[in-house]
Amino acid sequence: MIPITKPMLGENEAEAARRVIASGWTSQGPEVAAFEKEFAAYVGAPYACAVSSCTTALHLALLAAGVRPGDEVITVSHSYIATANSIRYCGARPVFVDIDPATFNIDPVLIESAVTGRTRAILCVHQIGMPCDLAAVCEIARRYGLAVVEDAACAIGSEILWQGHWEKIGRPQGDIACFSFHPRKVISTGDGGMLTTANPEWDAKFRLLRQHGMSVPDTVRHGASRVIFESYPIVGFNFRMTDIQAAVGREQLKRLPDIVRKRRELAARYRTLLAKVPGLGLPTEPDWARSTWQSFSVRLPEDSDQRWVMQAMLDEGIATRRGVMCAHREPAYPPDTWSCAGRIRNRSCTEEVCRCLRHSEEAQDRTVILPLFPEMTFEQQDRVAESLQDALRVVTLNE
Ligand SMILES: C[C@H]1O[C@H](OP(=O)(O)OP(=O)(O)OC[C@H]2O[C@@H](n3cnc4c(=O)[nH]c(N)nc43)[C@H](O)[C@@H]2O)[C@@H](O)[C@@H](O)[C@@H]1N
Numbered sequence: 001m002i003p004i005t006k007p008m009l010g011e012n013e014a015e016a017a018r019r020v021i022a023s024g025w026t027s028q029g030p031e032v033a034a035f036e037k038e039f040a041a042y043v044g045a046p047y048a049c050a051v052s053s054c055t056t057a058l059h060l061a062l063l064a065a066g067v068r069p070g071d072e073v074i075t076v077s078h079s080y081i082a083t084a085n086s087i088r089y090c091g092a093r094p095v096f097v098d099i100d101p102a103t104f105n106i107d108p109v110l111i112e113s114a115v116t117g118r119t120r121a122i123l124c125v126h127q128i129g130m131p132c133d134l135a136a137v138c139e140i141a142r143r144y145g146l147a148v149v150e151d152a153a154c155a156i157g158s159e160i161l162w163q164g165h166w167e168k169i170g171r172p173q174g175d176i177a178c179f180s181f182h183p184r185k186v187i188s189t190g191d192g193g194m195l196t197t198a199n200p201e202w203d204a205k206f207r208l209l210r211q212h213g214m215s216v217p218d219t220v221r222h223g224a225s226r227v228i229f230e231s232y233p234i235v236g237f238n239f240r241m242t243d244i245q246a247a248v249g250r251e252q253l254k255r256l257p258d259i260v261r262k263r264r265e266l267a268a269r270y271r272t273l274l275a276k277v278p279g280l281g282l283p284t285e286p287d288w289a290r291s292t293w294q295s296f297s298v299r300l301p302e303d304s305d306q307r308w309v310m311q312a313m314l315d316e317g318i319a320t321r322r323g324v325m326c327a328h329r330e331p332a333y334p335p336d337t338w339s340c341a342g343r344i345r346n347r348s349c350t351e352e353v354c355r356c357l358r359h360s361e362e363a364q365d366r367t368v369i370l371p372l373f374p375e376m377t378f379e380q381q382d383r384v385a386e387s388l389q390d391a392l393r394v395v396t397l398n399e
Pocket residue numbers: 003004005006007079080128153154182183184185295321324
């Protein structure tokens with residue numbers, strides 16, 4: 001079986017976890033602090049704060065940016081559901097903007113029509129590791145006084161050409177960037193997340209909110225020679241990362257440059273292997289972006305059926321995934337819970353038929369994500385390419 005993904009974990013990670021367990025201190029402590037410092041150095045950010053997942057990171061980012069019940073946040077529907085959910089957790093309303101079908105990222109041309117008096121922030125996504133057009137997003141956000149939160153779940157190691165220099169995503173170019181260490185991502189701690197920012201007040205807020213709003217952390221009280229009583233000035237959460245996870249994350253960071261290099265090599269190789277497949281659309285990388293290729297997504301020819309192709313490949317022992325989901329199509333998102341640019345401004349869409357998100361829907365329905373992981377062999381990759389071509393050929397023959 002060729003899986004869709006396989007986290008690159010080995011003896012070093014196992015030894016790191018063992019070392020923490022043997023130390024007797026396993027909850028958020030010195031390993032988390034060290035991981036944060038090393039992660040900040042990697043992306044070039046002034047501050048990094050570790051949490052339990054990217055979902056909880058997004059939630060804290062929006063709260064710190066001042067998103068409150070009744071506010072609107074501009075984002076994409078075409079993303080894992082956690083993106084839109086994080087807005088709902090704040091009692092705010094997602095306003096969905098369609099994607100550019102070439103990059104699967106928010107179409108900057110459409111953002112301005114989604115801004116209203118209630119808009120508080122733009123939550124943009126670097127979908128499947130491809131940097132979105134942050135320069136355009138930030139320009140609009142600055143003009144309207146909006147915060148920019150980046151969902152960089154898949155973009156650890158992605159780069160963007162920023163004011164003439166290549167920078168890692170997460171510096172951050174916006175106001176806050178959120179990363180994921182779920183096993184489907186570029187590096188993994190089992191589950192886990194990270195927020196980066198240049199704003200010390202927001203960083204302090206993340207730290208307070210991730211640990212119940214506790215005024216004096218347990219680590220400080222643990223080592224104190226005088227009795228200290230903590231207080232809880234605000235309602236916080238338990239969104240901590242453990243020291244076991246952080247120790248694994250530190251080992252993963254050491255592997256990261258090799259992982260990204262390998263992923264880019266495999267993505268380039270897919271491009272060569274699939275270049276001549278009739279009607280197949282290959283992903284594009286703008287000349288100002290370098291992806292991690294967290295996923296390699298191909299657009300199927302017009303005459304092929306997505307589910308049929310995926311099943312044919314599964315029958316050959318190859319796992320695939322459909323294109324990235326659209327939150328607005330899920331039962332958790334009835335029409336009264338979200339808006340989209342057209343429904344606000346032109347009223348060109350009815351409740352029944354909405355054309356505002358047609359590129360998002362088309363990407364979900366017409367693309368297939370192929371296996372790509374650093375330990376994938378060329379032989380496995382050849383099998384994937386052949387199996388896809390066979391499946392497409394059978395579809396054509398059946399016509
Ligand atoms: C492109 C999108 O990819 C992911 O969505 P997805 O629909 O592909 O995710 P799922 O289908 O839930 O993928 C989870 C898969 O990730 C793999 N996986 C999940 N956890 C593990 C693990 O611990 N070990 C191994 N070896 N594999 C793991 C399994 O193959 C599992 O089926 C998410 O990461 C999204 O955030 C992302 N945008």
